[in-house]
Amino acid sequence: MTTEHFDKAASNWDKKPRRVQLAEKISGAIARLPLSQEMDAMEYGCGTGLVGLSLAPALKCLTAIDTSQGMLDTLQEKITEQGINNVRSLCCDLLADDYSQKHDLIFCAMTLHHIKDAEGLLHRFANLLNKGGYLAVADLVEEDGSFHDPEAKGIMHHGFDTKKLIAVLATAGLNDIKSEIIHTISKKEQESREYPVFLLTGQKA
Numbered sequence: 001m002t003t004e005h006f007d008k009a010a011s012n013w014d015k016k017p018r019r020v021q022l023a024e025k026i027s028g029a030i031a032r033l034p035l036s037q038e039m040d041a042m043e044y045g046c047g048t049g050l051v052g053l054s055l056a057p058a059l060k061c062l063t064a065i066d067t068s069q070g071m072l073d074t075l076q077e078k079i080t081e082q083g084i085n086n087v088r089s090l091c092c093d094l095l096a097d098d099y100s101q102k103h104d105l106i107f108c109a110m111t112l113h114h115i116k117d118a119e120g121l122l123h124r125f126a127n128l129l130n131k132g133g134y135l136a137v138a139d140l141v142e143e144d145g146s147f148h149d150p151e152a153k154g155i156m157h158h159g160f161d162t163k164k165l166i167a168v169l170a171t172a173g174l175n176d177i178k179s180e181i182i183h184t185i186s187k188k189e190q191e192s193r194e195y196p197v198f199l200l201t202g203q204k205a
Helices: 004-015 017-030 052-058 069-081 118-127 162-171
Strands: 040-044 061-066 087-091 103-109 129-140 174-187 193-204
Touching: 017 052, 017 103, 017 129, 017 174, 017 193, 040 052, 052 061, 052 069, 052 087, 061 069, 069 087, 118 129, 118 162, 162 174, 162 193
Parallel strands: 040 061, 040 103, 061 087, 103 129
Antiparallel strands: 129 193, 174 193
């Protein structure tokens, strides 16, 4: 997946209120998991940290991973400015690069639809979880392709059938898998449309 689009968009990424609101809904939903100061967490597709930095105070440490160095540069500016000492940023592609650190919590927000091998990434997440660790994945419910603008780059899936994702996570060794709608994005560019956002959670057996 090309990162050029995200590198260029990074500096203005947080300026869209709808994007910030979505991040708040996702972080709030993930926070309902039994987070603790003992947890070593990882966020994949962290972007500028809108979700991860909200959750970091409840965690021991957070590794914020993205394939866009531009996004990570913006995130690092926040980390430095806010004096955050339990978050580290890392440029890495989990499906291509060597990464073996295990975590107690792995989460990603609105990232999966950019990943061609989404099923492979979910299995990778499961393999990187410690026993008893939690996975949380937020993304769009399957839609007709109208959510993104025609010129949008790197769109590999028009949302997901959550029943299929639940089956993938079960195969990957997760238990207590749940899916819930946590937010609805309304778009009114031409006609009013609503796009539900799900949070899928599970625990490593």
